[in-house]
Every structure is written in C-alpha cells, then in structure tokens.
Amino acid sequence: MSLFAIRDFRRLFAAQIIALFGTGLATVALGLLAYDLAGRDAGAVLGTALTIKMVLYVVIAPLAAAFVDRLPRRLFLAVLDLVRAGVVLALPFVDEVWHIYVLIALLQSASAAFTPTFQAVIPDIVTEEAQYTRALSASQVAYTMESLLSPVLAAVALTFLSFDRLFLGTSLGFAASAVLVLSTAIPNARPTTTAGPWQRVASGIQTFARTPQLRGVMALNLVVASAGAIVVVNTVNYVRDVLGGGQAAVAWMLAASGGGTLLVAVALPRVLDRVADRTVMMTGAAVLVAAVTAALAMTASGTTSWALAASIWVAVGGGMALIVTPTGRVVRRSATPEALPKLFAAQFSLSHLAWLVTYPVAGWVGTSLGLTPAWSILLVLAAGGAVAARVLWTREPVPVGAPPPWSDAEAAEGTLAAAQCSCVRTV
Template identity: 50%
Template structure:
C-alpha cells in the first residue's frame, strides 16, 4: 500500500475522491432531513423520487461520457464536473419546494455521472500492476466506506449545534477542493481509442457486458446491490424517527453503522484476493446481502436497535464485497481502449437497477409498510444472487475457446491451432484491440 501512495497522481486523485465523498456524505444526511421537512411522514416517497432523478441522470449520461472519454481530455471532464457540483450544492439551502429539489438534484447528478466513471477508468491506466490495482480499488472503496461512517458522525455533531442547511456548505467546499486537486494532476491519455463513430461507441460498453459470462453474472449482482443498498438510503430516516422513535443525530449513527460494514468489506478485499477467486468473493457478498435483507424483516416484526444495527451492518458488508471486486472483474475483461466504454456501461446499467428499486421502495413503504417492503426486497435479493450463481461458471469460467480470422495479429495467435475457419485458441475472455466485440466462439 505504501508504494501505491508513492505515486503522486494516484495520491492526488485519491484525495480528490475522499474530499468529494465527504461532501457527498453531508448532503446525504441533509437531503433526508430536507425531504422530511417538506413532506413529513411521506419523506420516504419523496426521497425515493428524488433519488430516482439521480438514477435517470446516471443511466442516460454515463454511456455518453463513455463514448467521449477516449476523445476528450479526462482531466477536463472531471474538473468541470466538480465545479458544477459545488455550484449546485450552494443553491440547496434556498430550496422551499419539492420541485426545486428535483431540478437541483438532476443537475448535481449529471455532473456526478460524468466524474465517477471517468475516475474509475483512469485508475487502471495509472496503477498498471494487478496487485497494486487491487489495493487501489480497496483504498477507493475504503474511502467510500469511511465516508459513510465519518460523514454521518460529523453531520450528527454539526446538527447538535446548527441546522442541516449548513451541511450543504461543507459539501460545496469538498467539491471545490476536489476540483483543485484534479486540476494539478497530469493524467495519461487513453492508450488506445475504441473504433467506430459516436453511435457505435455509445453502445459499445453494453455489447461488451454481454460477451463474457462473468459480466452477465455481474449484472445480476448489480440488482442485488441496488435491492439491499436502497434499504438504508431510503428508509433510514423513517426507521429511526417513526419505527424506533430516535433523533436526528441517531439517523447519522445508523447510517454510520452501514458504512462500517462496507469499510470491513473494503479492508478485507486485498486479503481475500490473495486467498480466493473473484467469483467466490462476489457471490459471498450476494449471500450476505440476502441475509441483510432478511434481517430487516426481523426488524419489522420485532423493532429494536440491535435488529437495526445487525441489518444495517450486513447491508454494508454484502454489497461492499460485490462493489469492491467489480473493478477487478472489469479490468481483467477489457483492453485499455475499451475500458472507458465498459466502465461507463457498468456504471449506467448498475444504476439502472437503482432506478427501479428507489421508487419501488418508496412506494412500498408508504403503501404496505416496512415489513411488507422488506419481504419483497428479500425475495428480489435472493433471486438476483441465484441468477448470478447460475450464470457464473464454477470451473474454467475465465477461459473461452474462440477463433480469429486470417487478419488477426500474428503475435496474438502465434501459439494457436490453425483450422479451415481460422486460428483457434483459449484464454481469459476479454474485449480489447484483438477482440473488439468479445471472443468469437470456436
């Protein structure tokens, strides 16, 4: 880990991520309280709808960013995104109507949908060693996890002395500092550009996700993450206020419990990477996520703080194991020219799952209550995990026997077997300059 942070570029980008995440954490708490002030007991429905706007922006904007990221300077994209986020958050304290929240959140998340996938696609080009890259992913996820622990604690402390509107100012400061750090960091250009025009590149990432069995399983696990993760993001305010009779400060504390679970997942991932496969780690995360959803049902039947803590910590741990290993899977499955499109497609499609679970959870909470909502989410999480197990081959899943025509690069097919249909060999499924649309099965 020490050698990783010796790289000035990684150190600056990592710090930029941390300070932006800290600001985002303050906004998460403040937005929940703002929704409660505007809508009262219907806060879950309002918050779910607001976060749906966020997911729409992520789903629609990320593929466009992926199609442009290998043509436009990536530093400029990230810098502009942070400046926009800082400006928008400063407007939040003046909000007096729900529609204003929708407009500002839309602008904020368009900028976030630009920054995050570009940041993710830059990491493999800066940290080229596989073990170091695993550590980089762990550090990045750990930063996200610690943010969910420390930011709510900071918010809880601030709420003891001031109103939640001041939290938005802290968010803007975080984005501004993040922009400064990006501005002073020299980033490498994309080593190889993806082929084709804008329309071809726009859909490239989605086509690549269909080319590898493990990535199809990843799509099912994305649904698990969204199904379980939505529980803490949408229902925490109402659980603490209405189900447990808690205070504003305790809202931050329960969110911090979920963040602690994610921090454990991130901190243990490098250790797991040396001792088990990506498949085992990610499917274990799916199993723990199902347990987390089941624990919320227990909370609905027997409301108590111990049940809430159990459900929320498992709800951070299970999805955390899935998310922190996703980057490893994507990096191993794509060449440099395809990574911006693939990372952006994963970002978009994973958030498409949240686009379903956010409004579903908000609507169910209002209509059938906590226990009914959590029963439905438990069933969805179990179905997603089962689908991932079925689609991800247990043995040899990373090897695909495929063929190349006579125009293939001779060095790449040097040890291949020649048939009348072309050159045939087997290796890990990957989309790169030799397999721009995935391996063609032999």
C-alpha cells in the same frame, strides 16, 4: 519515487477526498431535508431524487466519456466542481419538494460528467505502471473510507449544528476541490477514433449475456440494489418514525452499514487468495437475502430494537462488500485488456439499471403502502437475483488464484472502475 511525491496526483487525490466527503455529508443532509419537507413521505422524495440520479448517470456518463477528449479537461473539471458547489449551496433554501428534484438533476448531471473525466486524467498524471496501480488502489480506499466516515462526521456535526449547515460544508468542499484541480497541470486528452459510448455499452452487454460468470454478475447487481435500497432510501423514515431517533441517529445508522462494508473490505483480500470469487459473491448474496428477510420480519412484527436494526444494517453493508469487491476481478478475468472498457461500461449501465428498479420500490411503495410491502417486494427481487446468479454462473472463468493473462496495472483499472460504479451513497 513515492506516489504522493507526484505533485499533480497529490493535489488531484486531495481534491477527490474533499469532494467525496462533501458528497457524503450531503447524502445525510438530503435525507433530513426530505424529511423536513415531506415528513412520512420522505421515502418517496428520496426515491424520486435517487431515480433521477440513476437515469442521469446511465445517460450522461457515457456521453461525457465520449466527448472528454474534445475539452480542456482541467477547466472542465473545475467548472463541474463549481456547478456542484452552487447547487448544493442552494439546497438548504428550497421550500418545495419539486425544487429538490430540479437541483438534484443539475447536481447529478455535473457529477455524472465529472466521474469519467476524472478517471481518464489519472493515467496521464501517473504514467509509470506500478505507481498507476497504487494510484488506483488509493482511490478505491478513498471510496471505501468515505462510506464509513462521512455518516460518522455527519453524526458528530449534527450534535452541534442543524442539518442545513452540512450543505454549506459540502459546497465549500467542492469549491476547494475546484481550486486544487486548477492548481494541477492536467494535459488535454488526445482525440480518439474508438467506438462511441453507446456502441461500447451495447457490445459489452452482448458479452455479458453470453458469458456465464458475467450473467451471474448481472443477477447479483439486483441483489445488491435490492438490499442497498433499504439502507439508502428508507433509513431516514425508519429511524425517525419507527425508532423515534433524531437527526444524528440517522447518520449513525448509515455509519453502521458503512462499517459493515469496511470490515469486510479489509478482510476480503486474504480470503480471495484462497476462496473462489464465485463462492465469496454467492455468500454475499445469501447474507443480503438473510438481511432483507430479517428487516422484513422486524418491520412486519412491529419490533423496535436499535440493536437489531443496526445489526441488519451492518449485515447489508458487509454483504454488499462481498459482492462488489470481487466484481472487478470477475470482469477483468473474462476478457482481454482491449475488451475491458466496453465490459466496464456495460457493468456501469447494468448496475445502475438495477438501482433504477429498486429505488422507486423502496421510496414510492414504502411511502404509499408501508415498509412491509416495499421490503417484501425487495426480498422477492433479492432472492430472485440470488437464485438466478447461482443458476446462470455455473463455473469459475479461471482457476482461483490464477493470474489474469495481462498486467496488474491493466487489471487494476478495471477493478477500480467496478468499485466506483457501485458506489451508491454519493449524491
């Protein structure tokens, strides 16, 4: 039976697609709203808003995972969608910066609770192992495509509409997602007696600290966050203030980074069949360090080249994919299936903590001292993470190409979890 012949999965997948593209549009609109309210201080506004997001994700997502088995999941997911729809609909009407922070806190609280609940629903809807693996792969493709296509759609829309209309589209998307969720037959979760979320995170971090390849992953999280913060936080100011571009140009520059991610993600599976994960990820670290170096040289010299900037943004997207895509493989090859949940809970927290460091640097330092000092600090962090990863990760956990000692369905769940934890453009 085709995966999409399963009615409930088909509707849930449609809800995921609609919500993902809605949040992608809102990401672009949020940057333009910050620029509209704060001008050259937009980077600081975005840095603060995204820092709030990271804090809430680190705190609320584990708590939601702990209590999801005690709630009627279908109603809970629909309510969270409606909360997000209402918050996004209110964003175009704010006239003070602090209003953005309050609404973003509400929005991200709902998103942080939605993600683990949604992930926990899929195995109850798609119960056959082979189909479950395909369901996880389909979700991963959706996340990858969103990072490319949302900025493109935003750029096209901004040709005809003002940016505040993007928030309206996002709100309608969340409302449609709620309707689709309510139309599915999602069973309530069975109560569990497993360890709490914070115990899983603490245990997973201990495993990361004593496992060579996982110590390398920790360091590489910092490399990804250092380069990615330039794209996520500083694109709007760089395009508007330095390059002199308009609203649509901001979206196209973000699309350049998404395009780099997609190109690498498409080519990478065949590469990983022949090349060790460590080699691929260290190559990604080198690409990101080189891209941040080029960005720093560009802003320090006062060069204003659209082609050069777009090339750097493409390189950042590609370098991030080289690290993020194999991360799930490395983690799942480092433990038994029973230990995977705690490892991915730890990876979720550790990766978000890295962004919690780099977002304020890109936003606050970039606004107060300028892009050159901010990107200098991010270059030091990226280079330090790359060197640390090379020193800490001294060998492959298993020979390249060797299958893990558990089923593909079990492994695929971990791979998707890592990919979803590293998605940074979702508002």
